[in-house]
Amino acid sequence: MRKYPNPMNPCVVGVDVLERTVDGRGRLHSHRLLSTEWGLPALVKAVSLGRRRHGDCSAGIPGTPRRCACELHPVILGTSRTLTYIKEHSIVDPVEKRMELCSTNITLTNLVSVDERLVYTPHPENPEMTVLTQEAIITVKGISLGSYLESLMANTISSNAKKIMSSFPSHAPSSRASSPSQIPSAEAWRLLLPSDGHSQLHFSPQPLCVQTCPCLEATPRNGSTTGTHGREAVEWVIRSLDAELEDLAAPASERA
């Protein structure tokens, strides 16, 4: 499953200091820019294919029915590159021996927002140990991703996938079977829905097939999901989407 660097902990390929000051309390503040490399080639490929078709609006993906979803493709990544940027603010307090790091992505903000905070403090009982507190707020921008996926599914390029999906009811409860990846799940892709809960995905004759995320505990609200496993949940969703797209794209590229 960890075939690529995952987007929640991507490969940092560059670090630059933007600002550094010591405040009135003797704490060192640093603002840094991190250059990070994603690892989702299927998503990038899908976007690249879409962008090549953008001019004639004939199709989003080669081999698909003639339906233009080009207005959706650039929204996803806006680039065929996978380099993204994160801004980090750190505070080092030499008196309290406390370090706090806050980071947020400043690119791909139309797709996802990841705000993360890490705090290192001395262990209250054992001075040889350090306590790390980590929290993250991850917001998946359901409208653009959900619409894009709806478009992708509506233009399904694999006839086999179509047959499999149409054999399941469109509103099946989150149950599991021998091939969980083929069962439409209302649970996992609800992450991708806008807050009003209405999405054309819900009524699509070819429902999105995503396995129920086993680590998702918090109830999604307002298009975002939080909780102790929020980071893992989004990581799982993005990995699943990447795998789904890879499967869907492969037959088309062979035919193209």
Place this chain on the structure above:
Amino acid sequence: MNGVGKACTDMKHKYNKCFNCWFAKKFLKRDSSNDPCTDLFKHYQQCVQKVIKEKEIPIEGLGFMGHSKERPESSS
């Protein structure tokens, strides 16, 4: 570790060397003497800001984690 622009790498390494020394020997020991790396940092920053502008990296002031402002949506 490289930075956002290859042109700034040398300046970055020179600044980092100076900073690391000051951080370990002065700052963490609560020595309040001035930061001796100011000029190196200035030089390094001029280069970085130029690259950021060229690459159109959106680093305008964004607060987060309790100090958030409205986040502008970007796709690049």
